[in-house]
Amino acid sequence: MRIVVLAGGIGGARFLSGLKSAVPDADITVIGNTGDDIHLFGLKVCPDLDTVMYTLGGGINEDQGWGRTDESFTVKEELAAYGVGPTWFGLGDRDFATHIVRTQMLGAGYPLSAVTEALCDRWQPGVRLLPMSDDRVETHVAITEAGTGERRVVHFQEYWVRLRASVDAEAVVPVGAEQAKPAPGVLEAIAAADVIIFPPSNPVVSVGTILAVPGIRDAVASAGAPVVGLSPIVGGAPVRGMADKVLAAVGVESTAAAVALHYGTGLLDGWLVDTSDADAVAEVEAAGITCRAVPLMMTDVEATAEMARAALELAEASR
Amino acid sequence: MRIVVLAGGIGGARFLSGLKSAVPDADITVIGNTGDDIHLFGLKVCPDLDTVMYTLGGGINEDQGWGRTDESFTVKEELAAYGVGPTWFGLGDRDFATHIVRTQMLGAGYPLSAVTEALCDRWQPGVRLLPMSDDRVETHVAITEAGTGERRVVHFQEYWVRLRASVDAEAVVPVGAEQAKPAPGVLEAIAAADVIIFPPSNPVVSVGTILAVPGIRDAVASAGAPVVGLSPIVGGAPVRGMADKVLAAVGVESTAAAVALHYGTGLLDGWLVDTSDADAVAEVEAAGITCRAVPLMMTDVEATAEMARAALELAEASR
Numbered sequence: 001m002r003i004v005v006l007a008g009g010i011g012g013a014r015f016l017s018g019l020k021s022a023v024p025d026a027d028i029t030v031i032g033n034t035g036d037d038i039h040l041f042g043l044k045v046c047p048d049l050d051t052v053m054y055t056l057g058g059g060i061n062e063d064q065g066w067g068r069t070d071e072s073f074t075v076k077e078e079l080a081a082y083g084v085g086p087t088w089f090g091l092g093d094r095d096f097a098t099h100i101v102r103t104q105m106l107g108a109g110y111p112l113s114a115v116t117e118a119l120c121d122r123w124q125p126g127v128r129l130l131p132m133s134d135d136r137v138e139t140h141v142a143i144t145e146a147g148t149g150e151r152r153v154v155h156f157q158e159y160w161v162r163l164r165a166s167v168d169a170e171a172v173v174p175v176g177a178e179q180a181k182p183a184p185g186v187l188e189a190i191a192a193a194d195v196i197i198f199p200p201s202n203p204v205v206s207v208g209t210i211l212a213v214p215g216i217r218d219a220v221a222s223a224g225a226p227v228v229g230l231s232p233i234v235g236g237a238p239v240r241g242m243a244d245k246v247l248a249a250v251g252v253e254s255t256a257a258a259v260a261l262h263y264g265t266g267l268l269d270g271w272l273v274d275t276s277d278a279d280a281v282a283e284v285e286a287a288g289i290t291c292r293a294v295p296l297m298m299t300d301v302e303a304t305a306e307m308a309r310a311a312l313e314l315a316e317a318s319r
Numbered sequence: 320m321r322i323v324v325l326a327g328g329i330g331g332a333r334f335l336s337g338l339k340s341a342v343p344d345a346d347i348t349v350i351g352n353t354g355d356d357i358h359l360f361g362l363k364v365c366p367d368l369d370t371v372m373y374t375l376g377g378g379i380n381e382d383q384g385w386g387r388t389d390e391s392f393t394v395k396e397e398l399a400a401y402g403v404g405p406t407w408f409g410l411g412d413r414d415f416a417t418h419i420v421r422t423q424m425l426g427a428g429y430p431l432s433a434v435t436e437a438l439c440d441r442w443q444p445g446v447r448l449l450p451m452s453d454d455r456v457e458t459h460v461a462i463t464e465a466g467t468g469e470r471r472v473v474h475f476q477e478y479w480v481r482l483r484a485s486v487d488a489e490a491v492v493p494v495g496a497e498q499a500k501p502a503p504g505v506l507e508a509i510a511a512a513d514v515i516i517f518p519p520s521n522p523v524v525s526v527g528t529i530l531a532v533p534g535i536r537d538a539v540a541s542a543g544a545p546v547v548g549l550s551p552i553v554g555g556a557p558v559r560g561m562a563d564k565v566l567a568a569v570g571v572e573s574t575a576a577a578v579a580l581h582y583g584t585g586l587l588d589g590w591l592v593d594t595s596d597a598d599a600v601a602e603v604e605a606a607g608i609t610c611r612a613v614p615l616m617m618t619d620v621e622a623t624a625e626m627a628r629a630a631l632e633l634a635e636a637s638r
Contacts, residue, residue, distance in 0.1 A: 075394065100394070
């Protein structure tokens with residue numbers, strides 16, 4: 001079975017752990033969001049790709065969901081001693097090595113997809129991890145500064161990590177997406193898929209950014225495979241992160257049903273909501289999307305595997 | 320008193336510690352060798368500049384004479400886990416931060432001299448540290464591989480650190496030197512100096528490389544200030560390092576007298592040899608260079624300060 005998953009960071013990575021556990025023999029291609037990539041200290045950092053790679057490769061800090069386990073912060077402390085920031089982005093020493101290798105390879109002329117493949121040679125994530133694009137796309141957010149009232153456009157990471165989404169996102173723009181091309185293999189994987197899954201990743205800045213790369217949305221919409229998604233919103237709030245802030249920016253309510261309708265019947269064949277959102281099923285189905293309510297809390301790998309099984313069953317039912 | 324010192328790495332840095340101690344109020348400009356610079360992991364590494372900066376700024380690993388104190392090697396281990404080398408060059412985590420800051424600034428368009436000044440803002444070395452040039456110069460060494468008999472040209476660091484000078488240096492070439500320009504301030508500092516000192520640095524790959532940058536040798540030769548040097552060869556062998564190997568490459572015997580004559584009367588006004596080489600004094604003086612024999616072992620800062628005082632006295636005597 002060939003499965004394609006459009007993944008962001010923590011939510012996507014944890015879902016993939018469950019999916020691998022549920023169908024260990026499946027051929028899984030992950031199309032990773034690179035809209036949260038950022039250049040820090042002259043190094044190319046790809047947080048979502050790395051979270052998937054570290055999680056599936058056994059190197060993740062399980063507690064925080066991102067970054068490396070057994071991490072130290074000597075380099076970061078030294079950079080701060082030089083007065084070089086930002087200090088709000090927590091790059092550890094082990095993590096720095098990944099960014100150094102990536103930046104060196106990019107500098108030598110390798111595209112991000114080749115670099116990602118080389119990094120995965122070490123991590124053996126058990127999936128084929130493709131960046132959505134080899135071209136630079138960086139999501140930016142328009143905000144009004146709380147103190148000064150100044151309107152600014154900040155990098156998504158500054159909005160998410162430094163400001164912790166404490167002010168409204170007035171607009172979310174994947175800068176560069178319009179000019180970007182899908183990375184080699186992305187459209188082919190979508191076309192050849194037996195199932196396409198939107199994991200409980202952020203619908204705007206993760207899955208939405210991937211779909212913003214010209215060609216990817218159309219490929220998903222016209223794919224022969226059923227497309228099923230899992231709601232990242234449970235009981236009217238994001239399971240983790242601050243998805244409600246960026247959903248508001250695109251005029252979408254933070255409900256399991258509203259996110260399904262945001263993707264729409266043009267993309268989605270099936271949608272899973274949490275059992276606590278069972279009353280959303282009728283609304284989603286009324287819109288023409290097959291919907292079921294199952295437990296959607298990724299408390300451990302087995303609970304997540306059960307979610308993955310439910311998604312695959314829903315895909316069969318939507319075929 | 321304005322003192323200009325042409326410095327390599329460990330020998331130059333330790334001498335400068337003694338010089339600062341001997342004449343704390345002097346205005347010292349260090350023209351640092353950049354011929355041993357190397358790009359590692361996509362980062363610009365300047366071993367000699369950093370050794371001077373760390374030594375005078377209190378950050379050096381005193382025992383080994385290079386690298387940072389209290390160092391860890393997490394990044395290096397991770398790079399090795401990615402299969403990314405070289406593994407023979409010992410970059411520690413603290414040291415990596417310096418190279419990351421430098422590389423980022425160079426990438427942003429700052430010349431190496433401005434970068435060095437910015438790094439020194441943190442370290443406050445108490446001297447003005449100038450790279451010999453903002454242009455890329457990298458010393459290469461022609462060798463014959465011990466095992467295969469293959470002739471190769473290797474980067475100086477590969478010769479020095481990986482091979483530990485275990486084979487003969489058949490030629491030593493400061494690649495790029497002919498096209499390089501002295502960094503801003505270098506010629507001005509030499510012209511304005513009251514004393515110019517060649518510390519006991521390597522005469523070929525440290526001081527020699529600095530002098531190979533067009534304009535610097537002439538500026539030293541035509542400076543109004545006396546030029547005095549301290550022999551890095553004591554008792555027919557280098558005090559540290561493997562200077563004999565690279566001296567042989569330029570046809571110079573590893574003796575205190577031969578090194579003085581290699582610099583020659585065109586450059587040197589005075590030369591200090593170790594007391595164990597007192598018999599060299601007559602030969603050096605016969606060539607027209609004022610020479611004295613004093614203890615030249617930099618066993619501690621006070622012994623080194625005494626050497627610096629002897630050099631300054633010799634400069635007065637040669638004036």
